[in-house]
Amino acid sequence: MYRERIKLLDCTIRDGGLMNNHYFTDQFVREVYRALSQSGIDYMEMGYRCSRELSPPKDFGAWKYCDDEKIKEITDGIESAMKLSIMVDAHRVKEQQFVPADESPIDMVRVATYVKDMDKAIELVNRCHGLGYETTVNIMAISKEIEPDIIEALDQLAKSPVNVVYVVDSFGALYCEQIEYLVKLYRKHLPEDKEVGMHCHNNQQLAFSNTIEGIIHNANFLDASLYGIGRGPGNCPLELLVSFLKNPKFKLSPILRVIEEQMLPMQKDIEWGYLIPYMITGMLNEHPRAAIEMRKTADKDKYAKFYEEIRDVTA
Amino acid sequence: MYRERIKLLDCTIRDGGLMNNHYFTDQFVREVYRALSQSGIDYMEMGYRCSRELSPPKDFGAWKYCDDEKIKEITDGIESAMKLSIMVDAHRVKEQQFVPADESPIDMVRVATYVKDMDKAIELVNRCHGLGYETTVNIMAISKEIEPDIIEALDQLAKSPVNVVYVVDSFGALYCEQIEYLVKLYRKHLPEDKEVGMHCHNNQQLAFSNTIEGIIHNANFLDASLYGIGRGPGNCPLELLVSFLKNPKFKLSPILRVIEEQMLPMQKDIEWGYLIPYMITGMLNEHPRAAIEMRKTADKDKYAKFYEEIRDVTA
Numbered sequence: 001m002y003r004e005r006i007k008l009l010d011c012t013i014r015d016g017g018l019m020n021n022h023y024f025t026d027q028f029v030r031e032v033y034r035a036l037s038q039s040g041i042d043y044m045e046m047g048y049r050c051s052r053e054l055s056p057p058k059d060f061g062a063w064k065y066c067d068d069e070k071i072k073e074i075t076d077g078i079e080s081a082m083k084l085s086i087m088v089d090a091h092r093v094k095e096q097q098f099v100p101a102d103e104s105p106i107d108m109v110r111v112a113t114y115v116k117d118m119d120k121a122i123e124l125v126n127r128c129h130g131l132g133y134e135t136t137v138n139i140m141a142i143s144k145e146i147e148p149d150i151i152e153a154l155d156q157l158a159k160s161p162v163n164v165v166y167v168v169d170s171f172g173a174l175y176c177e178q179i180e181y182l183v184k185l186y187r188k189h190l191p192e193d194k195e196v197g198m199h200c201h202n203n204q205q206l207a208f209s210n211t212i213e214g215i216i217h218n219a220n221f222l223d224a225s226l227y228g229i230g231r232g233p234g235n236c237p238l239e240l241l242v243s244f245l246k247n248p249k250f251k252l253s254p255i256l257r258v259i260e261e262q263m264l265p266m267q268k269d270i271e272w273g274y275l276i277p278y279m280i281t282g283m284l285n286e287h288p289r290a291a292i293e294m295r296k297t298a299d300k301d302k303y304a305k306f307y308e309e310i311r312d313v314t315a
Numbered sequence: 316m317y318r319e320r321i322k323l324l325d326c327t328i329r330d331g332g333l334m335n336n337h338y339f340t341d342q343f344v345r346e347v348y349r350a351l352s353q354s355g356i357d358y359m360e361m362g363y364r365c366s367r368e369l370s371p372p373k374d375f376g377a378w379k380y381c382d383d384e385k386i387k388e389i390t391d392g393i394e395s396a397m398k399l400s401i402m403v404d405a406h407r408v409k410e411q412q413f414v415p416a417d418e419s420p421i422d423m424v425r426v427a428t429y430v431k432d433m434d435k436a437i438e439l440v441n442r443c444h445g446l447g448y449e450t451t452v453n454i455m456a457i458s459k460e461i462e463p464d465i466i467e468a469l470d471q472l473a474k475s476p477v478n479v480v481y482v483v484d485s486f487g488a489l490y491c492e493q494i495e496y497l498v499k500l501y502r503k504h505l506p507e508d509k510e511v512g513m514h515c516h517n518n519q520q521l522a523f524s525n526t527i528e529g530i531i532h533n534a535n536f537l538d539a540s541l542y543g544i545g546r547g548p549g550n551c552p553l554e555l556l557v558s559f560l561k562n563p564k565f566k567l568s569p570i571l572r573v574i575e576e577q578m579l580p581m582q583k584d585i586e587w588g589y590l591i592p593y594m595i596t597g598m599l600n601e602h603p604r605a606a607i608e609m610r611k612t613a614d615k616d617k618y619a620k621f622y623e624e625i626r627d628v629t630a
Contacts, residue, residue: 175527175559176491176524176527176528176531177531202520204523204555204558204559205517205520205522205523205524205552205555206523206524207520208519208520208521208524209491209520209521209523209524209525210524212490212491213491216491216492227591228589237520237589239591239594240519240520240594240598243519243594243598244490244519244598252622253619253622253623254619256591256595256618256619256622257618257619259591259618260591260616260617260618260619264616273589274543274552274588274589276542276554276571276574276575279554279555279558280571283555283558283559301575301579302575303571303572303574303575304568304569304571304572304575307567307568307571308568
């Protein structure tokens, strides 16, 4: 399906980095950058710009900070028309600096926030917009919010300079009818010149289908990752989204090649994909942290016990 | 969601058997039968009733034939209110015998057919209905059929005694809007007392979401399998469907327990799940046989090469 306003954003390095404390080799990041550029993907997210004070460098790799100079090292010498984005958590802003956009390799700053931190998010949007960056606000854990709070946040965002507002199904809990409801609510409260974005998690094997559901209701900014890599069950697989869109500006072969050459070996270091503990936190609309913890124990495959425990705790 | 007419059918042994020539141990089949019974699943499909002349016993396990006596051995001593089904290919009928339903452990005969073999399928439905069995017709490869042929088949089925007519997305090619179209077409051409069924394949991670799409448009017979086992990428995972329905008559714990105890070890013998070669045949609306073959070779992970070859052959 062809719709010019649809933009694909790959979050392989950013969301995948949540599983390895953002330690990727330069070679890996370069190969991903090269493949996505060849595929015609619109945006690549390099990681977070975290405060070094709040997140000390002894604990994290380079993609926790996404220094401009580091990004330039990676992209140097690779032909690309792709834009770059980084993510900032609205509730973890401290001393992070941004140079004016025209002096930076970064095109877009994405602000991840909960509804309750919306004022902080909009403050950051204003600052980055003033420096010339495109901006998004990604409203996390939307499946836990009630309608009046969402509406208040959207009405605030409608008056801000933000370019895109995302539905973020952090817990992989939402079904298609709930996606339809949320995207329509966003569209109703946002002016025509702001886009709605989709960021889905794959706990219940619904990340791709929910992204399609978003497209049907006019979401135009779509997050995905190579082979679906991301925290826990991961994200919407980029290869599925590209094959669905059938837009000749996107090429599938470079994506398939980097999956076979880079993502298959990466599965030895990072566990992601459909796993029952994440399916359980998803169906219960819970943060995946309990599943992440139990996957590190000897009981990692005791699914029934985990379900019964977490169901009783959250009931 | 609660809808009394919704029935779940587990096809673990039948569809999974396509990957191991129907060689499952009696112990495995018994444990599956026990767990599904405890979970309140409505139907369990035991396998095929194939002709021993067309499919000689030296090449296949017991679940290729599903003899009544063999089924009784498995179910003996296990408390259960679950009904049992077997499948027959309309185009491969030879000397298969059926005793009257009230002398058999089998409750339902499901006839798998292509549109072109509909007359053979209806002949078999008439015969089994006459013996007292519930019957279904599962129209395979529906994504390759054109509307006038589907309508002609449905109009014939409307006049037959068949209980359920299935949408079978054999190639895992269909998106939600196509599912909506097909289920509505079925509903329009079938009388109210016949149900529509959904059998989805998971090539593009859409088996579960397409099953939900079917439910939304009034499909009430739903196929699924434990942990999604089945040919290639497999089927709609039963655990996801049960957790979605939230019907207290279905219990999730026995399903999770048999997955951890029986299905995880089974992954050493049978490969299923999301794999790029099956995603490629799915997106191209092709039979998975090319993907099955390439997964047996040294090039099993050469995704880009496989895509380029199959795309050029099928273009």
